[in-house]
Amino acid sequence: MSIVIETQDLTRVYQTYQKPEGFLNSIKSFVNRQHVSKVALDKTTLQIESGQIVGLVGANGAGKTTLLKMLSGLVTPTSGDAKVLGFRPWERKNEFLRQISILLGQKNQLWWDISPADSFALLARIYDLDPTAARQRYLHLADLLQCSHVLQTQLRRLSLGERMKMEIIGALLHEPRVLFLDEPTIGLDIVAQEIIRNFLDEYVKEKGPTVILTSHYMDDIAKLADKLLLISKGHIVYQGTVPDFVAKSNTNLAENEEVDFEEVIRRFLETESRVR
Ligand SMILES: Nc1ncnc2c1ncn2[C@@H]1O[C@H](COP(=O)(O)OP(=O)(O)OP(=O)(O)O)[C@@H](O)[C@H]1O
Ligand SMILES: [Mg+2]
Numbered sequence: 001m002s003i004v005i006e007t008q009d010l011t012r013v014y015q016t017y018q019k020p021e022g023f024l025n026s027i028k029s030f031v032n033r034q035h036v037s038k039v040a041l042d043k044t045t046l047q048i049e050s051g052q053i054v055g056l057v058g059a060n061g062a063g064k065t066t067l068l069k070m071l072s073g074l075v076t077p078t079s080g081d082a083k084v085l086g087f088r089p090w091e092r093k094n095e096f097l098r099q100i101s102i103l104l105g106q107k108n109q110l111w112w113d114i115s116p117a118d119s120f121a122l123l124a125r126i127y128d129l130d131p132t133a134a135r136q137r138y139l140h141l142a143d144l145l146q147c148s149h150v151l152q153t154q155l156r157r158l159s160l161g162e163r164m165k166m167e168i169i170g171a172l173l174h175e176p177r178v179l180f181l182d183e184p185t186i187g188l189d190i191v192a193q194e195i196i197r198n199f200l201d202e203y204v205k206e207k208g209p210t211v212i213l214t215s216h217y218m219d220d221i222a223k224l225a226d227k228l229l230l231i232s233k234g235h236i237v238y239q240g241t242v243p244d245f246v247a248k249s250n251t252n253l254a255e256n257e258e259v260d261f262e263e264v265i266r267r268f269l270e271t272e273s274r275v276r
Contacts, residue, residue, distance in 0.1 A: 004178060004210045005048040005071060009080035012041045012066050040066040042234040043080060048227075053204055053211045055225030055242070057218075057265060059272045063234040064214045065104070068180040071212070072102040084178055098127060101176035103167055105183030110155055116142075116166040117151045120173055127174040134173060141169045144199055161192035168196065172203070181213045185220055197223050218262040232272060 017033040019026060041063040048054055056064050069075040071082060073089035073096065082089060087096035103109070110119040117138070124134035142148040145165040150158055155166065168184060184200070185193040197220055204211060204224070212229075215221055221228065221242065228245050230238035238245055242261055249264040250257075259267070 001049040001051070003047050004050045005046075005082075005084050005212070007044055007046050007071075007080065007082040009043040009045055010041060010067070010070060010077050010082050011039070011043050011079045012063075012070060012075060013078040014038045014040055039234050041070070041077075044234075044236055046229070046236060046239065048210060048212070050210055051208045052227055053213060053225050054227045054229055055221035056212055056214045056229045056231060057221055058231035059269050062231045064231060065182055066234075067231070068102060068182050068212060068214065072100055072180050073097070074102065098174060099176055100178045100180070101171040101174070102180040103171040103182060103184055105164065105167075105181075105186040108155070108163065108167070110163075110166055110170050112156050113154060115152045115154055116158075116169070119155065119166070119170060123170055123173050129174060138169050138173060141172060144202070145169065146195060161188045164188060164192075165196065168199075175207065177209055179209045179211045181211060183214055183216070185215060185217055193217060193219070200224055218265055222261050230268070 015035055015037055017029070017035050020029055020034070044067065056067065058064055066075065070077050071084055071089055073092045076090040085096060085099055087093055089096065089100075110116060111122070114122075120134065120138040121131065123129075124131055138151075139148065142151055142165075145168065147162055147165040147169075150162050150166075155163060158166065164184065164186075171179065171181075181200070185196050188196070200213075201224055211224075213220065213224055225242060228238065228240060228242050229236055230245070240248075246259070246261050246264055249267075250259060253259065
């Protein structure tokens with residue numbers, strides 16, 4: 001198996017400033033700003049093999065989106081290095097961008113004022129895909145995701161679930177070899193979550209991309225991920241399979257007590273929130 005994603009001490013520090021309370025203090029702070037550094041990701045070293053589906057799990061603010069944004073070239077690291085398919089992502093080489101995709105569940109990436117079908121036609125031109133093949137592909141994907149009936153509707157008129165399905169199709173149109181899925185089921189009803197989960201499961205089995213997936217729904221991770229990456233305050237604190245993680249957590253419990261994956265994660269997040 002070849003290594004498709006690797007990072008070495010990858011770090012991202014964000015600079016923000018604290019705005020003091022009160023109008024006058026606020027004006028003063030234009031001249032005398034209180035800068036604050038926030039380490040979003042701290043010296044992360046990891047390797048991901050070709051064809052693996054990695055579930056990235058951690059509390060709000062743990063650094064998941066920051067990691068995915070760096071690996072897809074949207075954010076430049078403060079220090080450290082990363083290679084994805086042999087490219088440094090933030091150099092944003094065309095050859096790299098053609099082979100990857102990032103879906104940000106909390107953000108719209110398709111064009112707001114046109115229909116998904118028109119967005120896909122535009123994406124096909126941007127990625128230099130054969131228009132007929134691209135059309136067949138999005139029709140097929142829309143059929144699998146049960147959203148064909150709204151392909152011609154303006155994106156902004158679609159429901160959250162319909163929009164997310166369209167975003168997924170947009171992310172897959174150019175058949176990326178590496179796929180970053182940041183909360184692809186966020187805010188969706190349980191049926192829509194299941195449709196997307198089953199779709200992604202079939203898709204990765206058929207096409208074999210390398211995937212990093214984040215989700216706060218542990219069903220997504222349990223169903224899709226070969227490997228779990230647990231992240232806490234910018235640090236990876238566990239790398240391994242879900243069953244190994246559950247078994248390891250269970251060895252620390254009292255006799256007769258046994259917890260499932262969701263419960264292990266819940267306890268982990270509870271401990272996190274106490275020390276946050
Ligand atoms: N552009 C930014 N400027 C300043 N701070 C940022 C910026 N983006 C992220 N951060 C901070 O970096 C930390 C990590 O954020 P990140 O979005 O990576 O978390 P996350 O694990 O994706 O959380 P969530 O589960 O809520 O999506 C947070 O403390 C956040 O406030
Ligand atoms: Mg996030």
